[in-house]
Amino acid sequence: MIEKDAKRAIALGYFDGVHRGHQALMELAVKRAKENGAISSVFTFDAHPDTVITGQRVPLIVSESRRGEEIRERGGVDEVIFAHFNDEMRNMEWQKFVDDVLVGQFHACWIITGENNHFGYRGQGNPERLKAECERLGIGCDIVKNVSIDGVVVSSTYIRQQIAMSNMEQAAKFLGHPYALTGVVQHGRQVGRTIGYRTVNLELPPEMQAPPFGVYVSRVVANKEAHIAVTNIGVHPTFGLGDKACVEPHILDFDGDLYGKLIEVELLHFLRPEQQFSDTEQLKRAIAQDIAQTRAYFAQEHK
Known part of the structure; x- marks a missing residue:
């Protein structure tokens, strides 16, 4: 149980996806906290500020329900503070946000942010102003430089673009x-078992950056165990079952019952787009080829 008045080293940002740049901020927050x-x-905020301000939905790398856990797991921090991004927060002057919220309410003794982060009314708070305000208040401040890979700045925007183009390896790299x-x-439409390939079924969270419909080499983590899988994302055009997209991994060499279990499906490599087949035999041949390619992928990975 964290004491209400405990002092904090706070990493400031939205942290969608918890990429390498985010991890650098949180590693420093952990270090400053220990010191x-x-x-x-x-x-962070419960909604993406750009979505609230512009009215245009920013597709997320991590679902809203999962983001807090993802930040704790990958960032190693003690706590995640979710603030409601409403009109009051949107219109708050940057200095009031630092003085009254971060320091006054949450007792920040150190604040860490990225060199491109802006906050407060119309984004008028910036790293330079934050640094100066922290000095005035007598607390620590770190401005973390962008992390780059192959000359490209690591950002959630860039990663979303890679996911949207099914470049799963590049997304994972960043x-x-x-x-x-x-x-x-969940209980699905039982299509897989009718053709000899049972699948587990998940809904595709509507707020997420959806990868292109198709078939992916994947890894399913369930009950803390990882399994090789072939995952289809799409709407079953061969069977004409409607337009509600779902995520359906066929887990190789597995015969357990996962109904009602929380699982994670890692998409590792794009195999082919979803396509409509003329008959189920043609579909079964394609799935068999998908499975062979998936086994080859993991065999090559472990050489």
Whole structure:
């Protein structure tokens, strides 16, 4: 139980996807917390500010329900503070946000942010102003430089673009971990078992950056065990079952019951687009080829 008045080293940002740049901020927050006998914290918002401000939905790399856990797991911080991004927060002057919220309410003794982060009314708070304000208040401040890979700045925007183009390896390179979809296994339409390939079924969270419909080499993590899988994302055009997209991994060499279980589906490599087949025999041949390619992928990975 974290004491209400505990002092905190706070990493400031939205942290969608917890990529390599985010991890650099949080690693520093953990370090500063240890140095100052403080709690390592992330301060973020319950909705993406750009979505609220522009009215245009920003597709997310991690689902809203999963983001807090993802930040704690990958960032190693003690706590995640979710603030409600409403009109009051949107219109708050940057200095008031630092003085009254981060320091006054959450007792920040150190604030860490990225060199491109802007906050407060109309984004008027910037790293230079934050640094000066922290000095005035007598607390620590770190401005973390952008992390770049092959000359490209690591950013959630760039990673979303890679996911949208099914470049799963490039997305993983910049995230520092595979792109994953997480959800509770539901009863599906039982299509897979009718053709000899049982699948587990997840809904595709509507707020997420959806990868292109198609078939992916994947890894399913269930009950803390990882399994090789072939995952179809799409709407079953061969069977004409409607337009509601779902995520359906066929787990290789597995015969357990995962209904009602929380699982994670890591998408590792794009195999082919979803396509409509003329008959189920043609579909079964394609799935058999998908499975062979998936086994070859993992065999090559472990050479």
